[in-house]
Structures are given as C-alpha cells and as structure tokens.
Amino acid sequence: MSAYPFLKDNIEALETYNPPFYAWLSSQDIDEEKLTESLFKNKWDMLDWKMENGTGMFESVPPNAIYKSWKAEEKPENSATFIVGCNVGYGLNQVLMSTPDSHKVIITDPNPEMLLACLGQTDYRPFMEAGKLHFCPVDENILMSIIKELDLQFVYGKIYLRLDMPSQQLGPEYARWSATIRNKLESFTVEMTTLRLKQDVMVGNELDNFSRILEDGTIAPLKGAGHGMGAVILGAGPSLAQFGPELAANPGQAIFTTSLQGLPAVQKTGIKPHFCIGIDYNASMGRVYEQLDHEWAKDIPLIYSTKLDHEVLAAYPGPTIPMWTVGGLGTFALSNHEEIFDAGSNVSITLARFLDWCGFSHVLMVGQDFAWKGQVSHAAGHQNSGAHYNQAMLVELENADGGKLTSTIQYMTSKREMEDDIKNLRTPFFNLYGGCAVIEGVRNVDM
Helix, strand or coil, X not given: CCCCCCHHHHHHHHHHHCHHHHHHXXXXXXXXXXXXXXXXXXXXXXXXXXXXXXXXXXXXXXXXXXXXXXXXXXXXXHCEEEEXXXXXXXXXXXXXXXXXXXXXXXXXXXXXXXXXXXXXXXXCHHHHHCCCEEECCCCHHHHHHHHHCCHHHHHHCCEEEEECHHHHCCCCHHHHHHHHHHHHHHHHHXXXXXHHXXXXXXXXXXXXXXXXXXXXXXXXXXXXXXECCEEEEEXXXXXXXXXXXXXXXXXXXXXXXXXXXXXXXXXXXXXXXXXXXXXXXXXXXXXXXXXXCHXXXXXXXXXXXXXXXXXXXXXXXXXXXXXXXXXXXXXXXXXXXXXXXCXXXXXXXXXXXXXXXXXXCEEEEECCCCCECCCCCCCCCCCCCCCCCCHHHEEEEEXXXXXXXXXXXXXXXXXXXXXXXXXXXXXXXXXXXXXXXXXXXXXXXXX
C-alpha cells in the first residue's frame, strides 16, 4: 500500500522483536476497506483518519496543540510512558522524539486498523531494535507481564499514562482499556512500594526465622489435599458478624480458614477455623495477641509467610507451617525445591490462591466486604475494628443496591487483584454477600 510505506518493514520487525504482539495482531479481523478509505489530508494539510461520522480525528484541533504537553519532565531517563491510542502516530512520535533512549514507551490500541495505520506511517524499527518502543496487545495477561518488566522504572523513575484524546472519539473502548491499565499500574505500584521500602525488613525476618522454618517443615504435602472438598474463607469485614453465627450453627463439612489477625473476630462468631494464614511482615501484627484467646487457638495451625515478624511467629500458641513467598530468599535460593507463593496484596488473596493450589472443589467467601457502611470497617474483635483512616486514602462507592459505601485505595486495589485472580483460578468462588463491595466474577449467594 503506497499510503502505508513502512507497514511491511514494521510488521516484520514486530515478528522479530515482539512475537506476542505480532501473534495478537495477526489474529485480528482487519477491515481492509477501512484502511484504504480512511487516510486523508485534512484542512491543516496533515495526514488524518476519517471517522465514521465523516470528520477527521484532527480536524478540530491539530496534533501540536494536543501533544505539546506530553512531556516526561520528571526523571525521563529512568521512566516509561504508556500510550492508549496511537492514531496515525502523532502522539507516539512526540514521546519517542522528546525522551532519552533509555525511556521506555509502550503503545496499545484496541483498534487493530489504527495500529496498522500508525505502523504504516513511521519507521519504528530503530526504536524497537533499541528496546525503547514496545507494542502491547489488548490482553490483560500480556499487559501485566509488561508492567512487571518495568520494575526499575517504578523504583527509580515514573510511569506516565497517556490516554489519547483524538482516539477517544472512536469509541468507549479506549477509556475502558485505559482504566484497566491504570488499575493494573496502581496494583503494581502498591507491590513495588512495599518491596522498595520494606525489602530489608522482610529479608531480615526470613533470616531471623530461618532455623524455625527448617524445623517446621514444608507446605508441599498440602498440594491437592483439598480435592473433593469445599472451603470457606472467613474475612473480617462487618458482614462476618451477620453470617458467622449462622455458619457456626450449621458448618457442614467444609474446611474453614481465616487470617491470623482475623482469629479473634472469627472466635466471636462461634466458628473455629481449621487453620489460619499470616503474611504481614510488620511487628504490629503482634497486636492480635492482645485479643487472641491462646487456649482456644492452640490447636489451630498457622501457615505463615516466611517473612512474618519472628516475635509474632514465636508468640503463636499453635502448630506452625512455613510458606515461602515471592520477593525473599526463597525466590532465589529455593525455587527448585519449594513452592514459592505470590501472596498478593491482601491475606484473602493469599488464601484464595492457596486454596486453589490445594485443589478444593469450591470456595465460599464470608465477610469479604472490601468496604463498609457507616463508621465500622471491621467485625468486632479485629485489631482494626474502630480504626480511623486518613481521609486522603478513602474512596466512595456503591453496593449492589446503590447504597453508599466507604473503602480505601488499598482495599480497592486488593479487590481488583482478587477479581483478576478469580478469572484465572480453576476453583469456582462464591460470595456470601453482605451488602458491601461487589466482587466481579463471583456469584453472590445468601444463607
């Protein structure tokens, strides 16, 4: 195509430098008629793309006015830019030419015709060869793998997310895909911030726990041990107090589990879990013992992250089993010998992943609220029950009935992470819905 002088060369380069994107683009249903009819010169005598309403993407505002603010002013050499919407290349080219070679640029577009239009106008081979330019398909798994490769940019620089304004005229899919990327970036930011600030604490905890870990054995025999059984994750949200006593009266044959910090709240409902999990590396986890009934807990096994504070671990009254988690010694030294778990950003996520690994046939979530009504964020007995939150960290949302809820940025990040997990885990998940945050992808049930 004479209107697309660089398309063939760029496509061949993608096959070499970015096989996942090449495979995705090759699988798309391309409207070739649109490619031949949509390119034109607009009133500014600039290359433009004719939209379905007959007007050009840039007929209202020329590219220079839109993209002059797309500058990576803070640590550009250590940073990266995500661009959602490529049009015919104006925004992408602005970022490529105005940033250092070390600045990573990731371009993504839900419209394959626009990607081909962009690839046809500029020779991007030098940027791909240099590792500066990366194309991302509309695939959440590949997106997350790309984000995880930007760990150095998260730690030492900044990630810029640019939603292309002209592209938004083509449809709502651009805003939706941009929101997905923003959510993924926020989740990874939480993870990287934790690692950056607390890596020394977590690895120090593992060293303090090392001899204890060796004595406590391995979690490996539990793999697949839940086959044919159901499990219940007991969160410590406000609805635990509503449903807990009913479950205690009729527990059935399910395996009940909760977090270490959730034990006192669970005890108040009359339920005794079969085991609990502790992943928080902070010494403040020791506050749980101010309310924990040691006699009651002495036969409840604790599966603990090897990063758990050693004093918190030493104070637990019951049996203990270690769980090596990503980001510590196990990742590098034991990956061929032990199961290394990605604990996620919340202990309920850890529990969901662990129960799936154990092979349970289904999982019911109780007290998994991620938000609250009024002032009470946790069930009575939890160490954060009655806590006051920084207003800057609070967000408002609605429940399934449109009622007003309060939550935190951290809880919303964890909720999205759980929703992403549930799409990919083999085990079906159900939620005993208590009127708080709606967990997408989970079937709500009642008593």
